[in-house]
Amino acid sequence: MPDLSVNFAGIKAPNPFWLASAPPTNSGYQIMKAFDAGWGGAVWKTLGVPVVNVSSRYASVNYKGNRMIGLNNIELITDRPLKDNLREMEEVKKYFPDHAVIASLMVESKAQWHQIVKDVENAGADGIELNFGCPHGMCERGMGSAVGQEPSVLKTIVEWVMEVAKVPVIVKLTPNISDITYPAQAAKEGGADAISLINTIQSLVGVDIDNFVPYPIVDGKSTNGGYCGPAVKPIALNMTKNCAQIPNYDLPISGIGGIETWRDAVEFMLLGASTVQICTAVMHYGFGIIRDLVPGLESYMIDKGFNTIDEMVGKALPNTKTWENLNLKYKVTASIDESKCIGCQLCYTACEDGAHQAIGLKGDEENRIPFIIDENCVGCNLCSLVCPVEECITMVQTDDGKSHNTWKERTEANEIPNDFNDERAGGNGHWIPEPKDALKKKR
Numbered sequence: 063m064p065d066l067s068v069n070f071a072g073i074k075a076p077n078p079f080w081l082a083s084a085p086p087t088n089s090g091y092q093i094m095k096a097f098d099a100g101w102g103g104a105v106w107k108t109l110g111v112p113v114v115n116v117s118s119r120y121a122s123v124n125y126k127g128n129r130m131i132g133l134n135n136i137e138l139i140t141d142r143p144l145k146d147n148l149r150e151m152e153e154v155k156k157y158f159p160d161h162a163v164i165a166s167l168m169v170e171s172k173a174q175w176h177q178i179v180k181d182v183e184n185a186g187a188d189g190i191e192l193n194f195g196c197p198h199g200m201c202e203r204g205m206g207s208a209v210g211q212e213p214s215v216l217k218t219i220v221e222w223v224m225e226v227a228k229v230p231v232i233v234k235l236t237p238n239i240s241d242i243t244y245p246a247q248a249a250k251e252g253g254a255d256a257i258s259l260i261n262t263i264q265s266l267v268g269v270d271i272d273n274f275v276p277y278p279i280v281d282g283k284s285t286n287g288g289y290c291g292p293a294v295k296p297i298a299l300n301m302t303k304n305c306a307q308i309p310n311y312d313l314p315i316s317g318i319g320g321i322e323t324w325r326d327a328v329e330f331m332l333l334g335a336s337t338v339q340i341c342t343a344v345m346h347y348g349f350g351i352i353r354d355l356v357p358g359l360e361s362y363m364i365d366k367g368f369n370t371i372d373e374m375v376g377k378a379l380p381n382t383k384t385w386e387n388l389n390l391k392y393k394v395t396a397s398i399d400e401s402k403c404i405g406c407q408l409c410y411t412a413c414e415d416g417a418h419q420a421i422g423l424k425g426d427e428e429n430r431i432p433f434i435i436d437e438n439c440v441g442c443n444l445c446s447l448v449c450p451v452e453e454c455i456t457m458v459q460t461d462d463g464k465s466h467n468t469w470k471e472r473t474e475a476n477e478i479p480n481d482f483n484d485e486r487a488g489g490n491g492h493w494i495p496e497p498k499d500a501l502k503k504k505r
């Protein structure tokens with residue numbers, strides 16, 4: 063059996079699946095229940111000077127029958143007194159000494175940072191996470207994402223914390239920034255032991271068009287919130303990769319954002335995360351999802367021959383390049399498996415109107431299977447993405463597999479188009495219908 067245990071910047075846990083700081087970690091009761099179910103760690107709901115929350119607090123994006131593909135919230139940090147949280151934290155640690163309990167913190171002044179760090183350490187926290195990410199409410203008060211968006215301020219606060227912290231310190235980053243690597247660097251310069259990302263993305267998920275107010279509604283009014291759940295995973299993956307590829311960046315990364323299945327978790331790990339944190343999926347389906355996460359990850363590791371989590375961390379990074387390093391000679395062309403095709407012609411419409419007019423119809427109502435016009439196909443993938451039948455359209459390699467030439471190499475050899483009508487334009491000579499042909503074509 064592979065070893066799922068982790069040592070994340072000195073924080074030990076039986077597995078890499080941690081609850082993110084959020085409603086599922088609001089109390090010792092919930093965290094004990096989660097550990098009992100099999101979770102390896104938990105980042106406590108952010109502690110600080112307690113807030114007063116509004117009602118209602120959440121809104122979601124439901125997409126074509128799928129509930130909550132994105133979740134928006136306008137709740138703040140903990141609304142419970144610190145002493146209650148500390149008492150419960152101590153109790154959790156008594157029952158689960160080998161599980162990771164991390165205290166998420168957000169306060170204003172240096173004195174408050176010093177005080178609360180000592181308080182949570184005394185309560186037995188194995189680590190501390192600094193919440194520099196909350197993009198609503200708290201940022202209006204100069205905390206949360208207001209700090210995460212200012213690398214120099216972030217660094218100063220990390221330094222304050224490091225003056226007193228005895229346990230490892232994780233800096234949780236906000237995605238509400240143009241380049242996540244700046245705060246990631248600042249966290250390192252401030253002396254942090256690790257980073258985690260992402261916190262929520264500032265958002266408005268919709269508007270009540272009858273009453274002219276966005277969701278969620280608080281007495282007829284609303285405000286922007288923080289977006290999370292499956293919809294944000296691509297953004298979180300990219301930011302995780304960006305941080306992991308900072309040259310000489312040796313801080314461990316805890317990946318967060320839209321993780322719901324073991325496969326999602328593996329994707330984060332392959333791009334550089336050595337633990338993962340989960341919020342929305344637990345809010346949606348409960349702590350029980352750990353019963354799929356752990357065995358799923360174990361089977362994957364057995365399948366791939368990984369004995370430890372560390373062996374798989376960052377495995378996809380060498381294959382994740384900048385665009386200029388991709389092979390321009392590599393060519394794929396769409397191919398339709400006629401035995402699987404149901405004749406819906408969605409691929410035709412997509413390619414005809416949204417891509418490169420490389421799919422033809424036979425004009426025969428008895429045989430609605432489209433055909434690929436190979437010489438027009440640029441291999442963009444769109445038809446295979448819209449096709450509702452699994453493996454019906456596949457992309458087949460059509461180059462000889464031997465040539466390799468990148469934009470970077472072409473630039474160095476001065477072989478790139480450099481004026482508006484340069485003959486070396488990639489699409490030069492590629493057949494495109496005349497504009498007036500658009501009026502003749504009726505389906």
Ligand SMILES: Cc1cc2nc3c(=O)[nH]c(=O)nc-3n(C[C@H](O)[C@H](O)[C@H](O)COP(=O)(O)O)c2cc1C
Nearest residue numbers: 082083084108135260261290291319320340341342
């Ligand atoms: C209702 C709600 C409350 C949250 N509260 C906190 C918080 O107190 N501290 C924090 O660092 N992150 C907070 N988060 C952000 C999550 O920890 C996490 O970063 C984010 O939801 C992305 O993960 P997910 O896609 O798995 O939900 C909250 C998220 C939600 C939905």
Ligand code: SF4
Nearest residue numbers: 403404406407409449
């Ligand atoms: S989208 Fe797929 S199933 Fe539909 S016509 Fe095209 S190939 Fe056939």
Ligand code: SF4
Nearest residue numbers: 413439440442443445
């Ligand atoms: S891969 Fe792109 S260009 Fe080729 S047939 Fe499909 S949609 Fe058209």
